[in-house]
Amino acid sequence: MGQISILEAAVADQIAAGEVVERPASVCKELVENSLDAGARTISVDLEEGGVMRLCVTDDGSGMDQEDAVLCFSRHATSKLRRAEDLHAIRSFGFRGEALAAIASVAKVSLTTRRRDDATAQQVTVEGARVTGVREAGAPVGTRVDVRELFFNVPARRKFLKTLRTEAGHVEDALLAVGLCRPDVGVQLRTDGKLVLDLPAVPDAALALDSPARVDRVVRCLGEHLRSSLYPVRGQTDLLTLSGYVVAPIETRRDLQGVHLSVNGRPVTDRQLVQAVRAAFRTLLEVGRQPIVALDVALDPALVDVNVHPRKAEVRFADPRRVSGHLISLLSEFLHTTPWLNRGTHNQTVYRLRGNAGLTVASDEQTSDAPIVGEDPAEAHRARVKAALAAFGQAADRRDVPPSAVAQTALSSSSSPSSTMALPTLESQPGRGGASSFSALRVVGQVGGTYLILEGPDGMVVIDQHAAHERVVFERLRDRRRGQGQPSQALLLPITIELTARERAALDDVTVKAELARAGLDLDGYAHTTAIVRALPPGLDGRKAHAIVRDVLAELSDHGGGSGARTLEERDDAICARLACHAAVRAGDVMAPAQVRALLQDLDTIDLGAHCPHGRPVVRTLDYTELAAWFDRD
Ligand code: ADP
Numbered sequence: 001m002g003q004i005s006i007l008e009a010a011v012a013d014q015i016a017a018g019e020v021v022e023r024p025a026s027v028c029k030e031l032v033e034n035s036l037d038a039g040a041r042t043i044s045v046d047l048e049e050g051g052v053m054r055l056c057v058t059d060d061g062s063g064m065d066q067e068d069a070v071l072c073f074s075r076h077a078t079s080k081l082r083r084a085e086d087l088h089a090i091r092s093f094g095f096r097g098e099a100l101a102a103i104a105s106v107a108k109v110s111l112t113t114r115r116r117d118d119a120t121a122q123q124v125t126v127e128g129a130r131v132t133g134v135r136e137a138g139a140p141v142g143t144r145v146d147v148r149e150l151f152f153n154v155p156a157r158r159k160f161l162k163t164l165r166t167e168a169g170h171v172e173d174a175l176l177a178v179g180l181c182r183p184d185v186g187v188q189l190r191t192d193g194k195l196v197l198d199l200p201a202v203p204d205a206a207l208a209l210d211s212p213a214r215v216d217r218v219v220r221c222l223g224e225h226l227r228s229s230l231y232p233v234r235g236q237t238d239l240l241t242l243s244g245y246v247v248a249p250i251e252t253r254r255d256l257q258g259v260h261l262s263v264n265g266r267p268v269t270d271r272q273l274v275q276a277v278r279a280a281f282r283t284l285l286e287v288g289r290q291p292i293v294a295l296d297v298a299l300d301p302a303l304v305d306v307n308v309h310p311r312k313a314e315v316r317f318a319d320p321r322r323v324s325g326h327l328i329s330l331l332s333e334f335l336h337t338t339p340w341l342n343r344g345t346h347n348q349t350v351y352r353l354r355g356n357a358g359l360t361v362a363s364d365e366q367t368s369d370a371p372i373v374g375e376d377p378a379e380a381h382r383a384r385v386k387a388a389l390a391a392f393g394q395a396a397d398r399r400d401v402p403p404s405a406v407a408q409t410a411l412s413s414s415s416s417p418s419s420t421m422a423l424p425t426l427e428s429q430p431g432r433g434g435a436s437s438f439s440a441l442r443v444v445g446q447v448g449g450t451y452l453i454l455e456g457p458d459g460m461v462v463i464d465q466h467a468a469h470e471r472v473v474f475e476r477l478r479d480r481r482r483g484q485g486q487p488s489q490a491l492l493l494p495i496t497i498e499l500t501a502r503e504r505a506a507l508d509d510v511t512v513k514a515e516l517a518r519a520g521l522d523l524d525g526y527a528h529t530t531a532i533v534r535a536l537p538p539g540l541d542g543r544k545a546h547a548i549v550r551d552v553l554a555e556l557s558d559h560g561g562g563s564g565a566r567t568l569e570e571r572d573d574a575i576c577a578r579l580a581c582h583a584a585v586r587a588g589d590v591m592a593p594a595q596v597r598a599l600l601q602d603l604d605t606i607d608l609g610a611h612c613p614h615g616r617p618v619v620r621t622l623d624y625t626e627l628a629a630w631f632d633r634d
């Protein structure tokens, strides 16, 4: 007798019913989880025609004997639990005992498997749930499950599949999720014979969060462009251990696809956990932006039920509120250390307002790696407050620079060229006659690296530098689109960017291409995951081409490309808003006095409807009456 036993009816009943097989990616997920459960160290996946024609998963795990190789296709066959009580402490990935049965009922499957001690492999073929052959075969130790012609006997299901590229993209996403939470396992994906994903296993000795091999692996999964903004995080409470990586909130996404979560090493898309992560990031992100993280929550398996969802994507915690609460506080604690302000290659000092914790100052003198949750850098930072304030005072003294010299002055007014950024102003369009005249006001300074303080006739004027600049750029982009259309500027050299298979697939859609062209983006899909960017709207930095393209694609896919409730105009505006966000000076960027002047002049030329394209206020005034009231003056 092998290891598999048929589940007792009682256990079977405890298992929520549901469809396991939805598309090639769900087949892949089940097979890969089985491979992980079998202790595989290498898993490779082969796709033909998006996985619909063929999806084959090969592992080097434990393998099965002949009896189990046949039995594993029966419904509720599982080697992973034998008694109902086991349901409360599942450590393995899959235990429902229905994945292989479900897959075999809608495809032609052949399974080849060999245990370490067996001389030969066993091969079992199944078609539409009927075993059609069992024979010995030659094969290495491990298991290969070859799934052909998915939904061959259920044409209705086939209709729901998207393009083959999109399906391949979902498979890739599923493998990337495993890639992130199981760095100890090597993962490969070939589509139509071509190697498109290659994640070598990270050796056990190099699994620490800050080990270069581990970081490389994460970067391969999340994208090379995020390498410099990746921070390891680890924290622990009496309930759970949080570990993984957080991307500095400078890099964000329009959608939630950057939120990669796992529970006890199993990828999940659990809503409560996602909400907890968003809650922790809330004050750090622009409205409508989502964080990018890869985090694992480890807790006592007895406190989590992974059985509730047919595809095991969601989990049920014994005490969901407590889990969310602990996750939020660990993550918030880490985010409040703002490690991204501490690391860098240039000599920049920035201020940041931190909730009601007051003004904290972070400086680049500290080049150490990201702090781990638990350390409190506030103390160290406090010591640098004075120096930082003095530095800003000096910069403010040099504020009377003619605005014509913006770019050059922005660079030369600082000892370090990279510490200030030139504002991409887009040539201004005179004659709009804005109502306000900010450039006439006295600039008092910049606080929190984010807010400009001006002295107005009625009181203190506070401008959110990012929101304001974003508004300026947005107006210009929109004017240009409405005017000449095609507001684009050819890049000196075309830029090649890497996209996910899904993003790349979107470029084959003519409506998407047309929208991109209207926005001033000229790019072509190339090969499986590559695109070549030839032109961007003026004012946008070619070095950000990758982030810009991904963002715009996410904006389009969120709203179903060419369809959806929004008008064409609204969609185009939404894209302009995204572009403006990329072109605008960021919160946290130190602005040279000349840059401040240039921004104020630009603000004068637009009709400032008070809000940035994301609906946040741009300018606020604290009037003298209010100020007087603060100090009990009449
Ligand atoms: P479950 O994973 O829920 O147990 P499955 O239908 O996915 O149910 O798999 C049934 C059984 O087949 C597993 O419990 C396991 O014993 C065996 N099995 C499936 N895939 C593999 C594999 N790649 N290597 C070894 N055993 C496997």
Ligand code: MG
Pocket (backbone or CB within 6 Å): 030, 033, 034, 093, 094, 095, 096, 097, 099, 100
């Ligand atoms: Mg399984």
